Amino acid sequence: MTAFEMWSHLGSVMAGLMFVWAMFKEYFPPQLRMHVEAYARKAVDQVHPYVQIKFPEFEGERLERCETFTAIQNYLSGSASATAKRLKAESVKDSKSLVLSMDENEEVVDEFEGVKLWWSSRLIPSQKPTFSLFSSAEDRRLYRLTFHRSHRELITGSYIEHVLEKGKAVAADNRQRKLFTNNPSSNWGHYKATKWSHVLFKHPSTFDTLAMEPSKKKEIMNDLLRFQRAKEYYERIGKAWKRGYLLYGPPGTGKSTMIAAMANFLNYDVYDLELTTVKDNTELRKLLIDTSEKSIIVIEDIDCSLDLTGQRKTKKQEKEDDEEKADPVKKMMKGEEESKESKVTLSGLLNFIDGLWSACGGERIIVFTTNFVEKLDPALIRRGRMDKHIKMSYCCFESFKVLARNYLGVESHPLFARVRLLLKETEMTPADVAENLMPKLDDEDEDACLEGLIEALEKAKEDARKKSEEEEKAAAAEAEATAARAMAEEEAQQASSVEKQENGGRGCAEEVKENGVL
Ligand SMILES: Nc1ncnc2c1ncn2[C@@H]1O[C@H](COP(=O)(O)OP(=O)(O)OP(=O)(O)O)[C@@H](O)[C@H]1O
Numbered sequence: 388m389t390a391f392e393m394w395s396h397l398g399s400v401m402a403g404l405m406f407v408w409a410m411f412k413e414y415f416p417p418q419l420r421m422h423v424e425a426y427a428r429k430a431v432d433q434v435h436p437y438v439q440i441k442f443p444e445f446e447g448e449r450l451e452r453c454e455t456f457t458a459i460q461n462y463l464s465g466s467a468s469a470t471a472k473r474l475k476a477e478s479v480k481d482s483k484s485l486v487l488s489m490d491e492n493e494e495v496v497d498e499f500e501g502v503k504l505w506w507s508s509r510l511i512p513s514q515k516p517t518f519s520l521f522s523s524a525e526d527r528r529l530y531r532l533t534f535h536r537s538h539r540e541l542i543t544g545s546y547i548e549h550v551l552e553k554g555k556a557v558a559a560d561n562r563q564r565k566l567f568t569n570n571p572s573s574n575w576g577h578y579k580a581t582k583w584s585h586v587l588f589k590h591p592s593t594f595d596t597l598a599m600e601p602s603k604k605k606e607i608m609n610d611l612l613r614f615q616r617a618k619e620y621y622e623r624i625g626k627a628w629k630r631g632y633l634l635y636g637p638p639g640t641g642k643s644t645m646i647a648a649m650a651n652f653l654n655y656d657v658y659d660l661e662l663t664t665v666k667d668n669t670e671l672r673k674l675l676i677d678t679s680e681k682s683i684i685v686i687e688d689i690d691c692s693l694d695l696t697g698q699r700k701t702k703k704q705e706k707e708d709d710e711e712k713a714d715p716v717k718k719m720m721k722g723e724e725e726s727k728e729s730k731v732t733l734s735g736l737l738n739f740i741d742g743l744w745s746a747c748g749g750e751r752i753i754v755f756t757t758n759f760v761e762k763l764d765p766a767l768i769r770r771g772r773m774d775k776h777i778k779m780s781y782c783c784f785e786s787f788k789v790l791a792r793n794y795l796g797v798e799s800h801p802l803f804a805r806v807r808l809l810l811k812e813t814e815m816t817p818a819d820v821a822e823n824l825m826p827k828l829d830d831e832d833e834d835a836c837l838e839g840l841i842e843a844l845e846k847a848k849e850d851a852r853k854k855s856e857e858e859e860k861a862a863a864a865e866a867e868a869t870a871a872r873a874m875a876e877e878e879a880q881q882a883s884s885v886e887k888q889e890n891g892g893r894g895c896a897e898e899v900k901e902n903g904v905l
Pocket residue numbers: 596597598599636637638639640641642643644645758779817818819821
């Protein structure tokens with residue numbers, strides 16, 4: 388029997404005595420009875436000065452697993468595995484490793500701000516009669532917290548909150564991260580259908596393996612860390628706990644790789660939002676509300692997903708609209724066509740980023756990627772919406788060194804000097820450099836790979852030189868053609884003005900003549 392069960396027993400005995408006392412109290416005069424009652428209660432409190440709180444595993448009419456219970460289980464997993472003698476290993480939903488919790492009737496001691504508390508685990512047997520010696524599925528577990536009544540305020544005020552917060556943090560560290568993609572809304576109505584489908588997120592990219600200028604990389608990592616730790620700051624300034632990143636640069640410079648590295652660094656889920664399958668702004672809103680905290684919401688190639696640029700109608704569109712009004716058949720056909728297209732608008736997206744998102748909890752990062760930053764509407768990427776603009780550029784020597792370490796395991800090599808020079812003179816994406824560094828044959832060593840890369844760089848340099856020569860030639864030819872056109876136009880203009888003068892002279896003469904006649 389544990390110490391607290393002894394206390395509980397003593398408490399029950401005292402309660403029993405109180406009951407007996409109540410039976411006989413009728414025989415005592417009221418004045419005396421009040422005095423004796425007060426003394427009796429004080430005596431019970433003296434011998435049992437502890438308060439207990441129960442946290443059941445299931446709650447509500449539908450007996451859903453209580454989040455508080457799971458948080459306590461996670462919180463206690465550390466101290467339970469260190470001190471409890473009998474443990475239970477359970478695979479908790481979304482957890483990547485087993486959670487160790489104390490077995491029934493075990494007890495662990497915890498300390499908070501110098502105050503000692505006791506946690507125990509209990510099993511409440513099912514009410515239904517059973518002949519099994521083992522616990523049945525109907526049995527319910529609970530955690531019981533016991534503390535001295537003098538600490539009631541501290542425990543109910545801050546300790547329980549501390550336990551839940553820490554428990555959730557343990558769960559977040561231990562959780563299996565997921566990559567979500569949105570389902571077409573036509574499937575949403577189906578039985579058990581969800582707005583998002585997920586797979587386990589196991590991308591190997593990290594900031595360590597990401598090829599990028601070290602100072603730029605450090606800056607991004609610091610920015611992410613600052614964001615992650617800034618819960619109180621965002622609360623204080625009254626802003627939603629969110630941050631927007633715009634990654635732009637040519638294809639193959641590592642935009643998608645960077646998103647994976649961010650997710651691994653922050654331990655967040657990733658929601659890959661495919662805008663072209665989202666029918667309208669209402670659907671967009673529903674999807675975004677359905678995302679969880681600690682997540683990165685990604686919209687790749689934003690310039691291709693939507694016509695986010697010119698929102699105003701052109702003259703041609705206005706004319707078409709007028710024609711449609713006059714012709715109902717044309718209007719119907721256009722309606723069908725439009726319904727096939729995405730009707731998510733720039734304003735819908737901006738409303739979400741600014742307003743709605745702010746209302747649905749915090750710790751979310753949104754990342755937009757594009758190959759053509761200049762095509763984007765300035766309203767979409769202004770600071771505040773997209774807080775940080777990150778340019779992903781062609782491979783520099785520092786980036787190459789990271790790739791050489793990743794792909795070949797070499798930190799330095801005599802051929803590095805040549806690579807450095809060539810990378811300064813030509814533009815090659817990290818994706819192409821990586822491709823060239825990858826051994827093509829089993830027996831290809833680092834020398835062969837580096838030589839292959841040098842060859843590719845030299846070829847790229849030569850191609851770029853030829854291309855620029857051709858461009859120069861084309862530009863010169865174009866300039867020549869323009870000059871010739873301009874000269875021809877000038878000549879034509881001169882000829883027409885001479886002709887006019889001649890005609891004009893004749894006109895005057897005729898006039899004079901006519902005047903003369905008059
Ligand atoms: N900066 C980088 N660091 C490490 N690997 C990179 C980097 N850039 C590209 N790669 C490699 O090239 C491949 C393609 O890169 P990634 O998909 O990230 O490019 P992207 O910029 O997203 O291209 P796109 O604009 O076409 O989507 C990656 O799988 C990765 O192996």
